[in-house]
Amino acid sequence: MKKSQRHNVLPGFGLTLGYTIFYLCLIVLIPLSALVFKTATMSWGDFVAAVTAPRVMASYRVTFGAALLAAAINAVFGVLVAWVLVRYRFPGKRLVDALVDLPFALPTAVAGITLASVYAPNGWIGKLLEPHGIKVAYTPLGILVAMVFIGLPFVVRTVQPVLEEMEAELEEAAACLGANRLQTFVRVLFPVMLPSILTGFALSFARAVGEYGSIIFIAGNMPMVSEITPLLIITKLEQYDYAGATAIASVMLLASFIMLFAVNLLQKWSRRFAG
Amino acid sequence: MKTLIGKALLVAALATSIPLTAFAQVNLLNVSYDPTRELYQDFNSAFAKQWKKQAREDVTIKQSHGGSGKQARAVIDGLDADVVTLALAYDIDEIHDRAKLIPQAWQKRLPHNSSPYTSTIVFLVRKGNPKKIKDWSDLVKPGVSVITPNPKTSGGARWNYLAAWGYALKQKGGNEAQAKEFVRKLFKNVPVLDSGARGSTTTFVQRGLGDVLLAWENEAFLAVNELGKDKFEIVVPSVSILAEPPVTVIDKVVDRKGTRKVAEAYLKYLYTPEGQEIAARHYYRPRDKKVAAKYGKIFPKVKLLTIDQQFGGWRKAQKVHFADGGIFDQIYAK
Numbered sequence: 001m002k003k004s005q006r007h008n009v010l011p012g013f014g015l016t017l018g019y020t021i022f023y024l025c026l027i028v029l030i031p032l033s034a035l036v037f038k039t040a041t042m043s044w045g046d047f048v049a050a051v052t053a054p055r056v057m058a059s060y061r062v063t064f065g066a067a068l069l070a071a072a073i074n075a076v077f078g079v080l081v082a083w084v085l086v087r088y089r090f091p092g093k094r095l096v097d098a099l100v101d102l103p104f105a106l107p108t109a110v111a112g113i114t115l116a117s118v119y120a121p122n123g124w125i126g127k128l129l130e131p132h133g134i135k136v137a138y139t140p141l142g143i144l145v146a147m148v149f150i151g152l153p154f155v156v157r158t159v160q161p162v163l164e165e166m167e168a169e170l171e172e173a174a175a176c177l178g179a180n181r182l183q184t185f186v187r188v189l190f191p192v193m194l195p196s197i198l199t200g201f202a203l204s205f206a207r208a209v210g211e212y213g214s215i216i217f218i219a220g221n222m223p224m225v226s227e228i229t230p231l232l233i234i235t236k237l238e239q240y241d242y243a244g245a246t247a248i249a250s251v252m253l254l255a256s257f258i259m260l261f262a263v264n265l266l267q268k269w270s271r272r273f274a275g
Numbered sequence: 276m277k278t279l280i281g282k283a284l285l286v287a288a289l290a291t292s293i294p295l296t297a298f299a300q301v302n303l304l305n306v307s308y309d310p311t312r313e314l315y316q317d318f319n320s321a322f323a324k325q326w327k328k329q330a331r332e333d334v335t336i337k338q339s340h341g342g343s344g345k346q347a348r349a350v351i352d353g354l355d356a357d358v359v360t361l362a363l364a365y366d367i368d369e370i371h372d373r374a375k376l377i378p379q380a381w382q383k384r385l386p387h388n389s390s391p392y393t394s395t396i397v398f399l400v401r402k403g404n405p406k407k408i409k410d411w412s413d414l415v416k417p418g419v420s421v422i423t424p425n426p427k428t429s430g431g432a433r434w435n436y437l438a439a440w441g442y443a444l445k446q447k448g449g450n451e452a453q454a455k456e457f458v459r460k461l462f463k464n465v466p467v468l469d470s471g472a473r474g475s476t477t478t479f480v481q482r483g484l485g486d487v488l489l490a491w492e493n494e495a496f497l498a499v500n501e502l503g504k505d506k507f508e509i510v511v512p513s514v515s516i517l518a519e520p521p522v523t524v525i526d527k528v529v530d531r532k533g534t535r536k537v538a539e540a541y542l543k544y545l546y547t548p549e550g551q552e553i554a555a556r557h558y559y560r561p562r563d564k565k566v567a568a569k570y571g572k573i574f575p576k577v578k579l580l581t582i583d584q585q586f587g588g589w590r591k592a593q594k595v596h597f598a599d600g601g602i603f604d605q606i607y608a609k
Contacts, residue, residue, distance in 0.1 A: 117482065120484065121484065138467045138484070216470055221425060221469065222466075222467070223607040231428075234428060238344040238345075239427075239598060
């Protein structure tokens with residue numbers, strides 16, 4: 001046992017661990033601790049007042065609610081896209097594959113302006129929805145649309161490799177043993193895919209919660225209705241209220257961390273369930 | 276090894292210093308707000324020519340544009356701005372309050388409250404003015420949709436809001452309570468609050484939302500000229516606000532960089548007939564009487580309230596109206 005540890009493929013455990021910790025400190029922990037220090041300049045009472053103001057509470061509901069919903073939508077339709085891309089051959093497949101990454105690459109402001117122009121009452125899609133009384137741009141629904149847009153690649157790209165590794169024989173074996181399609185999917189395929197779906201869900205959620213650039217153009221930004229939390233942080237900064245801004249930011253950070261941690265645990269559990 | 280690095284550094288240092296001495300080149304950074312981009316492009320090249328004649332020195336002026344508040348924060352956080360030319364005095368006040376980069380009485384240093392040009396708030400309506408919008412009182416009527424950015428995030432929007440407030444106060448028997456009710460009704464008619472002035476212009480012009488856009492006069496002219504005289508009209512209300520976008524040298528920066536002389540000359544040039552002419556061409560109201568007379572046809576006469584007389588200065592206006600829990604927040608509270 002000892003020997004095998006020494007003959008690790010990558011030597012220099014001490015050095016690499018030291019480097020990892022140093023790097024994480026530099027890139028992640030130091031900026032985040034600055035956030036905490038800045039927040040610490042306010043008293044506890046001020047902090048609570050700042051993070052529980054009615055407008056801020058409304059923005060949590062909008063942001064986290066829409067982000068959860070968007071991640072759920074992406075988890076379903078992202079898996080579908082990944083499935084089609086892995087299992088079928090069709091002309092233009094590579095093009096479609098590349099399209100999936102576009103929300104990654106597009107500057108968020110461009111995405112926001114594009115979405116707003118398409119879904120505005122005079123836009124291509126907005127024009128069709130308007131007569132039915134459905135308003136997308138400048139309503140909470142617009143926030144959801146933007147979040148789904150930016151979150152899609154996360155699910156597709158995490159599920160895709162798992163699907164690629166999954167052998168078609170697995171399904172054939174299940175069929176041979178008398179499972180119908182639904183059973184094959186629920187009992188055989190889904191458990192294997194679940195951990196990666198959860199990862200994609202978590203990434204998509206985290207991205208949606210932190211998104212500012214694209215949402216701001218389509219949200220309408222009405223107080224108590226369609227204001228996202230990052231906008232309130234900007235609003236505080238605009239008043240040079242750095243402490244208030246970081247207070248809200250630290251609440252978001254904590255909430256996101258708890259969510260991601262929970263998803264991680266869930267993932268672990270689902271892996272055991274699959275294995 | 277060490278000597279090699281030392282030599283390399285020396286060579287690098289020499290290489291960078293040679294052009295400085297040979298060409299007498301000087302760099303300025305002007306940190307400004309969004310709609311002044313085109314104005315300062317023109318103005319910078321005019322000033323560079325003038326400075327070459329006057330001081331035999333090549334001056335390159337870099338521009339930085341963004342929301343006024345964001346730009347002020349960048350300067351506070353260490354952006355090396357030689358001069359700032361922002362949307363409102365409040366943002367420059369903060370540069371003194373938070374970073375002590377300028378003296379408190381910075382606004383007394385140049386004529387006209389350090390604002391070489393002014394602007395005002397006007398209405399942009401769709402061609403033919405289908406909703407018959409003539410004055411502020413038309414904006415609170417039911418069924419009229421008003422587009423303005425969010426006063427919490429946009430300097431321009433604060434001018435819009437204060438202009439509306441000032442109008443309500445000036446009505447017969449107008450008082451604070453009525454003014455508050457007036458702006459509450461007005462913002463009830465606002466379907467979208469963009470974060471900045473350009474965003475609102477896009478919402479109104481490109482997305483086709485709203486019956487009227489509250490805009491900087493220069494932005495309104497730009498929209499009409501660039502996007503179609505056949506689509507939009509400018510309506511000037513009976514009362515509006517005198518928007519004074521101020522300018523100042525950032526003392527700590529120019530003293531460190533040794534650019535005080537050219538930076539001060541740069542701002543003073545804004546007040547010369549040439550500078551005023553350029554401002555007027557970009558639809559900013561000039562201070563110079565002669566230039567103003569020349570462009571009198573473009574800028575209609577309107578009764579203009581000032582922030583100092585009507586609202587007791589920016590610091591007070593900010594605190595009363597736009598700070599958290601201020602009147603703007605109250606009109607949205609349920």
